Amino acid sequence: MSKFRVVHYINQFFANVGGEEMADYKPELREGIVGPGIAFNAGFKDEAEIVATVICGDSYFNENLETAKKEVLDMISSCKPDMVICGPAFNAGRYGVACGTVAAAVIEKLNIPALTGMFIENPGADMFKTKVHIVSTKNSAAGMRDAVKIMVPLALKLAKGEEIKSSKQEGYLPNGIRVNFFEEKRGAERAVDMLVAKLEGKPFTTEFPMPDFDRVEPAKALKDINNAKIALVTSGGIVPKGNPDHIESSSASKYGKYSIANVTDLVEGEYETAHGGYDPVYSNKDPDRVLPVDVLREFEKEGKIGKLHDYFYSTVGNGTAVKNAKKYASEIAKELLADGVNAVILTST
Amino acid sequence: MKLELGYIYIEDIQFGPESKVEKKTLYVNKDELISMLLEDQNLKSVSVDIAKPGESVRITPVKDVIEPRVKVSGKGNIFPGTLAKVECVGSGRTNVLKGAAVVTTGKIVGFQEGIIDMSGKGAEYTPFSKLNNLVIICEPKDEISPYAHEKALRMVGLKSAVYLGELGRGIEPDEIEVFETISIKEGIEKYPGLPRVGYVLMLQSQGLLHDTYVYGVDMKQSLTTIINPTELMDGAIISGNCVSACDKNTTYHHLNNPVIHELFKKHGTELNFVCVIITNENVYLADKERSSDWSSKLAELLGLDGVIISQEGFGNPDTDLIMNCKKIEAKGIKTVIITDEYAGRDGSSQSLADADVSANAVITGGNANQVVVLGPMDKIIGHVEVVNTVAGGFDGSLREDGSIEVELQAITGATNEMGFNKLSAR
Incomplete structure (x- = not known):
């Protein structure tokens, strides 16, 4: 098997072109290995080879982002690589942003796998960790050896299109994609270890950092409910x-979207719940308990509301990923708006 | 309170003319067991089968898994308040048929019953694939309610486990392990320098197929209370629920609660394991507020420095979990919570239905939405067609060749939130 062709992106400093005074250095394509590429190439052994290195000054890249990105991408593309490695950038902010930008563009525009590495507090880490695999490194170039040790096997896996395991196993920064794996100790033992560390004031790493919650502001009250068209939407599975x-x-x-145009009451035997997360006996006996069609029909008759919408929408909330729920909601909302619905009663279970 | 567990290792299970334990083999007289179980008038039929580790066998829909135990000395009997009369258990000697279990199956009650594969990919995810299982297949009479159906199956499982456990009464255990909890006052005097640690055990209590019983009391009708850890080892808590199969705490889990065992390992050296606080997961907000108030109040009253909180189920109980965590942390007591995740099939969604910054120490049992393909098995015990409708299954889960594509949700015990397994996620 022939070796994978790798292109390496580095800045002026690591290319030994110069320090801050040379940060305006324009992109240059050099054949073969430069600077830290030596360590990567040694790590790749017979499996891959750095065929070219693209060098660019950090200031030039960040101050001429679009132009620089295009120039760098063209250079990379001209080498027909199978894999691109950027950096690692450690804690150098502008270098980190450049590495993240290049790696993300390589993946998106050239459809070639790319990998970079940086310190967790590098601003480039937060900007690109969901788009690119970013190996977690130390905050200075003293961490080069350790970084290479993690980046080489991960780069080869990406090049081969192999399954990428969890962030903890592979050494990349958590990217929001939760991946299952088997730990060495069972959960209860890990819990006790974590509690002992917490009690002693020693460092510990939570296995699931709390997410930022998407809080939705309630809509404003209806001005004229007596003439409003009301729809029923439920996650209770009716x-x-x-x-x-x-x-x-x-x-x-x-x-599901179901007509209730001529329905005044949801009765046992005609409707039921598909939901597997609550006691279904009572909602199967009287589905109005979850989707109150009967009461809304009365209100309609009494003029308390204008009209009950002809269709109801239903899904099952049980174990349904928030992302999917969001998608269904935006589709349903579009239809409801198009149908002139003024308000929705959302029932959950 | 001091309890000795005598482990009698079981390495094989067979049917035979006489029920007995001999040379690490459990022999079961099928007819004797079946005729005893058929005393329940709600049941139309009962049959039994055997499933051993490594066999090409799939059991579904699984309701409960129970370890056979017998009380050799000390007060009370196994499963007090449900099978045995109410008497405080947790002291003396209990013999355990280690390596054996009773698994109940039969017509599905709801949506939440699970799959146990004895070999292949599925076997890696369920701890029960490593046991010598006696499977009880029960079909209920047509006219009975879902409640009576669930109860009949629950009792069949417990009765069968006690029947098998009794066979270990006169056997000399291969190994004995001792667990002791001392009084609050003695603990303070004996371990003045050690952090005082408790365990908040959340019990599922949302209704049909979602209940847990403590000494026979339906936990949804109980206030949060405290219990000795060894009481659980004698069956003080039993499962009457199948949340989703993956994060249901079976009766086997309650008998072998991993948090209790891990806390005992460090008891007296790195921490002082004080006791267990049991609390429920009811559906009403008022109940959630009351129960979490009580768990934090008891933790404070007991003078705890830290607690581990374990959950059962997901979604709605996530709010109970976060309330418990938030209120206990607010008392200045450190917490670690154990949960599992519903991050979507691609793992990119938010994992929990509730969150709080104080929950900064989390152990996860993995993403239950992960899809797995379970290869065809030579033998099916139960009703395999239910996999299209159980939680974690979908229309088309069961393929023509007998293989099954499901989320981990459908596998019994896969993402256990007591930390029974090694599965995790990042």
Whole structure:
């Protein structure tokens, strides 16, 4: 098998062109290995080879972002690489942004795998960690040897298109994609170890950092509810008997839209719940308990509301990923707006 | 309170003319067991089967897994308040048939019952693939309610486990392990320099198929309270629920609670394990507020420095978990929480339904939405067609060749939130 062709992107400093005074250095394509590339190339052994190095000054790149990106990308592309390595940038901010930008563009525009490395507090890390695999490095070039040791096997895996394991196993910065793996100790033992560390004031790493929650502001109150068109939407899984769309009992991959144009009451035997996360007995006996069609029909008659929308939408909230729920909601909202619905009663379980 | 567990290692299970334990083999007289179980008038039929580690066998829908134990000395009997009369357990000697289990299956009650594969990919995710299982297949009478159906199956599992456990009464255990909890006052005097640690055990209590029983009391009707860790080892807490199969705490988990065992390992050296606080996961907000108030109040009253909080289920109980964590941390007591994740099939979604900055020490049992393909098996015990509708399955989960594509959710015990397994995620 022939070796993978690797192009290496580095800045003026690591190319030994010069320090801050040479930060305006324009992109240059050099054949073969330069500076830290020696360590990478040694690590690749027979499997890959750095065929060229692209050098660019950090100031030039950041101050002429679009032009520089294009110049660098053209140079990389001209070498027809199988893999691109950028940096590592350690804690150098402008270098980190350049490495992240180049790696992300290589993946997106050239469809070639790319890898970079930086210190967790490098501003480039936060900007690009969800777009590129960024190996976690020390904060200075003294960490080069350690970085190369982690980056080489990960680069080869990416080049081969092999499965990338969790951030903890591979050594990249957590990128928001949760990946399962088997730990060495069971969870309870890890919990006790973590508690002992916490009690002693020693450092520990949580296995799941708390997410930033997407809090939704409630909409403004209706001005004229007596003439408003109201729709019912539920995550409680109410569906026509037999669950015609096969909405899953948990982790729903879809939602259903069902007509209630001539329905005044949801009765047992005609409707049921598909939801697998709560006691279904009561909602199957009287599905209005979850989707109150009966009460809204009364309100309609009494003029308390203008009209109940002809369709209801239903999905199952149980174990359904927030991302999917968001997608369903935006599709449903579009239709409801188009149908002139003024307000929605959302029922959950 | 001091309890000795006598482990009798079981390495094989067979049917035979006489139920007995001999040379690490568990022999079961099928007919004797079946006729005892058929005393329940809610059941139409009962049959039994055997599933051993490494066999090409799939069991589904699994309701509960129970370890056979017998009380050799000390007060009370196994499963007090449910099978045995109410008497405080947790002291004396209990013999355990280690390596054996009772698994209950049969017509599905709800959506949440799981899969146990004895070999292949699925076997890696369930701890019960490593056990010599006696599988009880129960079919209920047509007219009974889901509640009666669930209860009948629950009792069948417990009765079968006690029947098998009894066979270990006169056997000399291969190994004995001792667990002791001393009083609050003695603990303070004996371990003045050690941090006082408790365990907040959250018990599922949301209704049909979502209940847990403590000495026979439905936990949703109980206030948060405290219990000796050894009481659990004698079956004080039993499962009456199948949340999603992956994060249901089976009766086997309660008997072998891993947090309790790990805390005992460091008890007296790195920490002082004070006791267990048990609390529920009810559906009403008022109940959630009350129960989490009580768990934090008890933690404070016990003078704890730290607690581990374990969860059961996901979504709605995430709010109970975060409330417990937030309120206990607010008392100045350090917490570590154990949960699992629903991050979507691609792992990119937010994992929990609730969050708080005080939950800064989290152990995860993995992403339950991960999809796995389980190869076809030579033998199916139960009803395999349910995998299309169980939590974690979808229309088309069961393929023509008998293989199954499901989320980990559908595998019994896969992402356990007591930290029973090594599976995790980052």
